[in-house]
Amino acid sequence: MQVVKRKSETPSWTFAYASDMHVGSPRSYRFQPAWNENWNTARDQIIAMSPDFLIVGGDMTRDGSTHREELTSFRRELEGLPFPAHVIPGNHEVGNKPLASDTGSVSTRFIDQYESVFGPSNWSFVYKNVRFTGINAFLLGSGLAEERVLRTWIEDLDADADTDHHVWLLHPAPFADAWTDAAFDPESDRTAWYFTLDPEERDFLMQHFQRTGTTHVVSGHIHCHRQVHYDGIQFIFAPSTAFAQWADRWKDGDPTLGFLRADVFPDRINFDVVPLTRTSDLAGYGPGGNPRIEGRDYSAAQEEPPFAPSFREDE
DSSP: OOOOOOOOSSOSEEEEEEOOOOBOOTTSSOBOHHHHHHHHHHHHHHHHHOOSOEEEOSOOBSSTTTOHHHHHHHHHHHHTSSSOEEEOOOHHHHOBSOOTTOTTBOOHHHHHHHHHHHOOSOEEEEETTEEEEEOOGGGTTSOOHHHHHHHHHHHTOOOOTTOSEEEEEESSBSOSSOTTOOOOOTTTSHHHHHHBOOHHHHHHHHHHHHHTTOOEEEEOSSOSBEEEEETTEEEEEOOOSSOOOOTTTOTTOBOOOEEEEEEEOSSOEEEEEEEOSOOOOOOOBSOOSOOOSTTOOGGGOSSSSOOOOSSOTTO
16 A cells, blocks of 8 residues: 655744835925835734744835935834844835936946945845845846846855755846746836746746746736746745735736745745735825836825935035
């Protein structure tokens, strides 16, 4: 008689992943207090969960790229947690996917400011039986000097024969609908272009995903949970704690606000959405999206003194 070995139902350990909190300040030109309250709810739930650590998948701030104080404030919050936190940047910290007409595109200035608060944008470490690799994926295709440094750093990563899993963390989604997506046009399909990597950068990463034994890739940015398997890798699109997007693009998309609980087993990692126990309905003010830095109206700020950008426009 053949004996079928059942999978273990008790995880070896657990980590949490939260992304797209967009915590802002009433001293800014725009502010959504509901998003701050939602993050407070998520934080309390994560603390109650007692994970080994928290991974923050970017866009922790509303406008950290231009408001250094938002970065330092969020860092203080993370330092108050009863477990470590590992952070990768989102576009609201280091700038958007590069586009010549966008003054908020990824830049050395934004990256330097972020790294002066949180340390290196790109990192890799092993914890117990898992390697974690986090990168600033907005550099890919940017043409910045930092892009070459990142590509060399990725090329130098080695596979770990003694780990069970390799989890990559990046803020933009590698693709929208499928790995084989063609390039999106920023003029005719700006949203899909903005959320994702272009095929050339995507294929560069896949080469090194495969070479380094990658098992999971977790991304944020889209604010809608989805899981897709491709070429032996599980791609996890994370939810947001602030607001949902693209809820109607996929039949299997889940716009529930919350964060991810990751239970680690020797043979798998189960990623599950933990919904917020409550969502705030507080009203805010100011524009959404990614308005140009020039012309932002700080007279709308609710508290004095209002923020000024962390740099001068002529720098």
